[in-house]
Amino acid sequence: MRTLKLTPYVFVTPAMLLLIAFGVLPLVVALAVSFTDMDISGLANWGNVGFAGLENYERLFTDPDFWQAFGNTFFFAVIGVPAIVGASLAVALLLARSDSRFYRALRSFYFIPAITGIVAISLVWAYLYNTQFGLFNWLLSLVGVPPVQWLSDPLIAKFSVAFVAIWRGTGLNIIIFLAALQGVPKEYTEAAALDGASTWRTTRSIVIPLLRFAIFFVTVTTIISWLQFFDEPFVLTDGGPLGATTSMSIFLYKEGFRLNQFGYASAGSVVLFVIIALITALQLRLRRPDVEY
């Protein structure tokens, strides 16, 4: 009897320990360290760590680099979220038109960017973007456009970096939309077709409203993923030129691991967490199940 009662704890313990150690504890540590002046000397010996009160937070909110990273992240989200949600919804709607083998095979091509490693992908894009021998500038030269500084012009670099992330981010959402589209009862669309409604009209008035929850879900997860934007700018531009592609995550990485200012970077982590938590909470509040038709 006793052993039977212990069993479930034995089953959950390894996973829960790991989850607590790397899911919950980091938040506590970040909060605690954010009130200290921990740096590289503190890493070697915790005796060198001193209490700093709210100093890190005060410094953070007056740091122009932080505000630049904050603004960049906002900028990325503003162009990236509509692009990813719009593109993946459009492609999913088109792909769902037919169940033929040809259409099914096409799906795979759209999924591929989502599963490829970011570093490899960034190298390929950097090669395509190259100003001297890159393919894009050559294609532009064919139509008489002068070379574009894809990754070295501060404004264009933002778009170049975001475009790679959009290219990579649509595949997953196409799958989610396709799965949601399977849940749309055939009777509705067929009835609309019998009534003489055009495909466009059926899509707009019946299918998209039925997908409301999926669209909402994808929008929220996409917003959160843009707030965490890291890989593409890290490999393509290292946050440059002049910090133009430094996102909040890149800012945190640089302060933490390049400048070893762990206390300061932890304060930034806490701020980022609060922003993401607020958006998640907003999602939970707005979340309503789809209307049953």
Added chain:
Amino acid sequence: MSSTDVRSAVSPPPPEASPAPMRQIPQPPRLRPTRAGRHPGRTLTIVVGAALALGALITAFPLIWMLLSSVKPQSESIDYPPRLLAQEPTFEYYVQLFTELDFGRYLVNTLIVVAIGAFGLFFMAMAGYAFAKYDFRGKGGLFFLVLATMMIPVQVTMIPTYLILNGFKLTNTLVGIALPTLVSGFGIFLFRQFMATIPTELLEAARLDGAGEFRTFMTIVLPMSKPILAVQAVLAFIAGWNSFLWPLIIASDQNLYTLSVGLALLNQQLAVNPSLQMAAASVMVVPILIVFIIFQRYVVQGFALSGLK
């Protein structure tokens, strides 16, 4: 190669797991020709298909360009205007990666990190089973914790996690690279959802036959959970293979670099030889493409499930 071994290892799949194209071979390509003919949207379907095909080609183009450029001699890859196909194809850069550079070691490290991920899978299955089939004190609270961790972003935890691993003297170890992502709340959640559908009578019968709790789990629950195990194993492989942030932060010793970190290094060092870079990128991407082609069904299922979050 190893990918075909993996396929033969899981070759007796549940009936619905056999690849769709093979099952469709005896059937005519269109299931309902009369209906399709009646529909006025048939031409539109062809036009949309053509547009989608063009879009698919553009989407896949960077990868096609990568493969084609990886066999160009260096002089051709920086040639202007660029050519699509190599004039004198060569595999010398693939050889160079493994002879002059340390990509053999990076590959082994990556495979070790991926292999450690199997333990995570096992732990998540165990926890999912307990949440699905046992009643115990604190279950509600613990499961809430599982769900809550799904919402904690990695970038927020990278600095404190580094400090924690440093505290355990696990920085600069392969285990340290694998640990932070070994177990995910979402994985446990998926296992729980699936295992809740296993009939409790079956477990009772095993217990009556004298099987211990762990034995029941190993001989009945795990085999019955093959579909969800397959989905999660494939996703864990892809995530482990591609993972970049943790190897970058945790491994400072070059002997512990994974493929992605080695590749990022190549970006800084050898900006003058695109052929070599494309060969290295191909080494990283092609195995994933092979896994994707073989296990596409599981990948798609896993991604679709992530919509459940």
